[in-house]
Amino acid sequence: MDTSVDMIPENKLKAQKVNVFYAEKQALYDVTLGIDEKSVTSFIGPSGCGKSTFLRCFNRMNDVIPSCRVQGQILLDDVDLNSPKIDPVLLRARIGMVFQKPNPFPKTVYENVAYGPRIHGLAANRQEMDYIVEDSLKKAGLWKEVSDRLNDQATGLSGGQQQRLCIARAIAIGPDVLLMDEPCSALDPIATSIIEELISDLQSRFTILIVTHSMQQAARVSQKTAYFHLGQLIEYGDTKEIFTRPQNEQTEAYISGKIG
Amino acid sequence: MKDNQHIVTAFDDDLSELNISLQNLGKMAITQFELSIDALATQHQNTLDKIIKDDVNLDDLEAAIHEKAFEIIAVRSPLAQDLRHVLVALKIATILERTGDYARNIANRTKVIATAGNENIPGVNIGRMGQVTRDMLQDVMRAYATRDADKALDVWRRDIEVDHMHTAFYKEVLASMSRDPNVVATGAHLLFIAKNIERIGDYATGIAEQIYFLVHGAVPEDSRPKADRTSRVVGV
Numbered sequence: 001m002d003t004s005v006d007m008i009p010e011n012k013l014k015a016q017k018v019n020v021f022y023a024e025k026q027a028l029y030d031v032t033l034g035i036d037e038k039s040v041t042s043f044i045g046p047s048g049c050g051k052s053t054f055l056r057c058f059n060r061m062n063d064v065i066p067s068c069r070v071q072g073q074i075l076l077d078d079v080d081l082n083s084p085k086i087d088p089v090l091l092r093a094r095i096g097m098v099f100q101k102p103n104p105f106p107k108t109v110y111e112n113v114a115y116g117p118r119i120h121g122l123a124a125n126r127q128e129m130d131y132i133v134e135d136s137l138k139k140a141g142l143w144k145e146v147s148d149r150l151n152d153q154a155t156g157l158s159g160g161q162q163q164r165l166c167i168a169r170a171i172a173i174g175p176d177v178l179l180m181d182e183p184c185s186a187l188d189p190i191a192t193s194i195i196e197e198l199i200s201d202l203q204s205r206f207t208i209l210i211v212t213h214s215m216q217q218a219a220r221v222s223q224k225t226a227y228f229h230l231g232q233l234i235e236y237g238d239t240k241e242i243f244t245r246p247q248n249e250q251t252e253a254y255i256s257g258k259i260g
Numbered sequence: 261m262k263d264n265q266h267i268v269t270a271f272d273d274d275l276s277e278l279n280i281s282l283q284n285l286g287k288m289a290i291t292q293f294e295l296s297i298d299a300l301a302t303q304h305q306n307t308l309d310k311i312i313k314d315d316v317n318l319d320d321l322e323a324a325i326h327e328k329a330f331e332i333i334a335v336r337s338p339l340a341q342d343l344r345h346v347l348v349a350l351k352i353a354t355i356l357e358r359t360g361d362y363a364r365n366i367a368n369r370t371k372v373i374a375t376a377g378n379e380n381i382p383g384v385n386i387g388r389m390g391q392v393t394r395d396m397l398q399d400v401m402r403a404y405a406t407r408d409a410d411k412a413l414d415v416w417r418r419d420i421e422v423d424h425m426h427t428a429f430y431k432e433v434l435a436s437m438s439r440d441p442n443v444v445a446t447g448a449h450l451l452f453i454a455k456n457i458e459r460i461g462d463y464a465t466g467i468a469e470q471i472y473f474l475v476h477g478a479v480p481e482d483s484r485p486k487a488d489r490t491s492r493v494v495g496v
Binding site for chain 1: 264265266271337338339341342343344477
């Protein structure tokens with residue numbers, strides 16, 4: 001029996017002809033691509049190219065911008081995320097997000113992680129919550145550093161620790177997908193390496209989409225890379241191909257530092 | 261700003277320096293090889309000494325190219341064609357340095373042959389074989405300068421001619437050695453010299469493959485035609 005079909009990763013997410021407008025200004029043009037399940041996909045491109053706008057389509061973060069309109073389909077497991085039937089709050093429990101600057105709540109380390117599971121009713125008692133907090137911090141590679149500081153203020157952690165706390169907070173509510181918008185741009189090289197190693201670990205459990213300005217980071221952490229320019233998806237393919245022999249001249253120029 | 265320029269102009273300067281150094285190494289290797297073929301015919305002692313003495317210049321320039329490539333990788337993090345440019349420069353530099361070593365070896369062996377003073381060894385085709393190989397080296401380095409993958413492939417295909425000449429020369433020298441035991445020592449040196457030339461032809465094809473990779477990001481799909489049959493010659 002030919003089982004080769006089973007080896008092809010399913011598209012966890014699909015974008016079909018996605019157009020995004022900020023008032024009259026169009027930010028994305030007919031973007032269509034599929035995201036493999038349990039993989040890391042990088043979105044790269046110069047500032048203003050639409051990569052962060054596209055990332056925010058996947059958890060409807062653009063909904064909070066009044067002038068923003070999104071056309072086309074974003075499918076999670078073949079369900080259209082923009083359907084009126086979808087509750088954005090529940091959607092964001094399945095698709096977590098980590099931002100450029102670590103943004104822990106001004107609460108304790110424990111409360112930062114427990115906050116999401118509590119409002120989603122994921123723990124029946126303190127024991128279950130303790131388990132979720134510990135498990136999430138372990139998955140985020142932070143447990144050893146904070147296990148004796150759970151009641152300390154999260155804002156007292158280092159920048160890299162705060163960012164991993166934000167990742168723990170995002171995964172505490174059991175998402176399928178993690179969106180990361182330049183998660184290392186505010187971190188030093190050591191903290192960046194720790195986050196990159198963490199991304200590789202998390203890949204076995206989550207489908208990860210990451211926006212990054214670091215070509216080397218995209219090359220290191222992702223299996224697929226999409227290059228955007230002026231709102232267009234210029235090239236999308238295997239990361240090692242994009243960074244060694246890109247097919248499009250614009251991609252080549254960008255990754256080689258030939259256009260701003 | 262031109263399309264092919266980097267925003268960081270020092271990156272262009274680095275790649276340009278690498279390029280110029282590699283082309284200089286190419287010129288030096290071709291000159292050393294050309295002189296070694298000429299000196300094989302003339303047995304001119306000063307020329308032979310110069311070839312042997314100048315080989316160190318190729319070693320030094322190869323080391324400088326390696327150092328520059330190392331620095332570019334560390335400082336500029338090249339990608340795509342820039343990365344191929346640096347990797348290809350490293351490989352071609354090594355090939356050209358080895359070409360210089362073979363030229364020096366030809367000079368060393370020619371000195372021994374000149375001392376033996378034997379006039380009865382046939383050498384009619386070795387000069388021609390050297391010229392064809394020299395032309396291949398020149399053409400392939402021109403193809404590098406112009407990033408011309410088609411021209412590089414043309415050189416790649418021409419190596420079969422050197423292979424044929426090598427096989428013929430091998431049989432010719434072997435026959436002479438069979439007829440006259442007095443020429444065995446000289447004949448053995450000539451066989452090595454011919455093999456050196458044949459290897460330099462192979463190196464030219466190696467450079468051609470690097471140029472193709474530089475331009476297209478992949479190695480040539482066809483297998484290279486080969487016709488060196490010396491390993492199968494059992495007697496004459």
